[in-house]
Amino acid sequence: MKNRSAATAAFTLAALLLVTGCTGGAQETMPGMDHGGGSSAPPATTSATDADVMFASMMIPHHAQAIEMSDVLLAKGDIDERVTELAQGIKAAQQPEIDRMQQWLEDWGADSSDGDAMQHGDGMMSEDDMQMLANASGAEAEQLFLSQMIQHHRGAVDMAQAEIDNGSNAAAIALAKTIVEAQMAEIAQMEQLQGSL
Numbered sequence: 001m002k003n004r005s006a007a008t009a010a011f012t013l014a015a016l017l018l019v020t021g022c023t024g025g026a027q028e029t030m031p032g033m034d035h036g037g038g039s040s041a042p043p044a045t046t047s048a049t050d051a052d053v054m055f056a057s058m059m060i061p062h063h064a065q066a067i068e069m070s071d072v073l074l075a076k077g078d079i080d081e082r083v084t085e086l087a088q089g090i091k092a093a094q095q096p097e098i099d100r101m102q103q104w105l106e107d108w109g110a111d112s113s114d115g116d117a118m119q120h121g122d123g124m125m126s127e128d129d130m131q132m133l134a135n136a137s138g139a140e141a142e143q144l145f146l147s148q149m150i151q152h153h154r155g156a157v158d159m160a161q162a163e164i165d166n167g168s169n170a171a172a173i174a175l176a177k178t179i180v181e182a183q184m185a186e187i188a189q190m191e192q193l194q195g196s197l
Contacts, residue, residue: 048108052172055163056101057110058122059179062156063094065124066149069133073145078138082193083145086186090149093182097175104172123155142197146190153183153190 070087073079105111125133125148136144156179163176 047169048104048110048172049166049168051163051166052169053105053108053110055159055167055172055176056104058159059156060098060101060105062122062124062152062159063098066094066152066156067091067098069125069130069145069149069152072130072133073141076137076141078141080142080193080197083142083197086149086189086193087145090186097179100175104169122159123152125152139197143194146194146197150187150190153187157183157187 067090070091073087074084074091129148133141133144133148160176160179160183164173164180167173167176
C-alpha cells in the first residue's frame with residue numbers, strides 16, 4: 001500500500017512538472033500564440049536606426065502636404081470626378097500612415113520635428129506652389145494638382161526607396177515598400193488622367 005501511494009505521488013508530481021514545463025516552453029518558443037497576454041513589442045518598436053528615424057520624420061510632413069494639397073483641390077466645386085476620387089484616395093491612404101509613423105517615432109524616443117527642416121526637395125511644394133493651386137480653378141486646377149502631385153509622389157518614392165536600401169526596421173521597410181508600390185501606381189494613373197482631361 002505504501003509503495004502504491006508513493007508511486008501515485010511521484011506520478012502526480014512528474015505530471016505537474018511536465019505540464020508546467022510545457023506551458024513555459026510554449027510561451028517562450030511560440031510568440032505568435034501570445035494573443036496580447038505577454039509584453040512583446042510590435043515589430044516597429046524593436047529597433048530603429050538613423051535611416052528609419054529619418055524616413056518616418058521626413059515622410060510625416062511630406063504626407064501631410066499631400067493631404068493639404070488634396071484638401072485644397074476638394075474644396076473646389078468644378079473638378080472632374082476622377083481627380084476628386086484620386087484626392088480622396090490619397091487622403092484615406094496617407095493619414096493612417098502618418099499616425100503609424102508618429103507612433104513609431106514616439107516608441108523609438110525620436111524627435112518628430114526632425115523632418116520639419118526638410119526644404120523643397122523630395123517633391124515638396126513651395127508656398128508659391130501651394131498658392132497657385134489655391135488660386136486655380138476648373139481644368140487649370142485639375143492639371144496643376146496632377147502635375148504637382150506627380151512631382152510630390154516621385155519625391156516620396158525616392159524617400160521610401162532610401163529606407164528600403166538603408167533602413168533596418170522591418171515594419172518601416174514594409175511601409176516604404178507599400179508607399180513605392182502605391183504611389184508608382186498613382187503616378188501612372190495621374191499621367192493617364194493628364195492626357196484625358
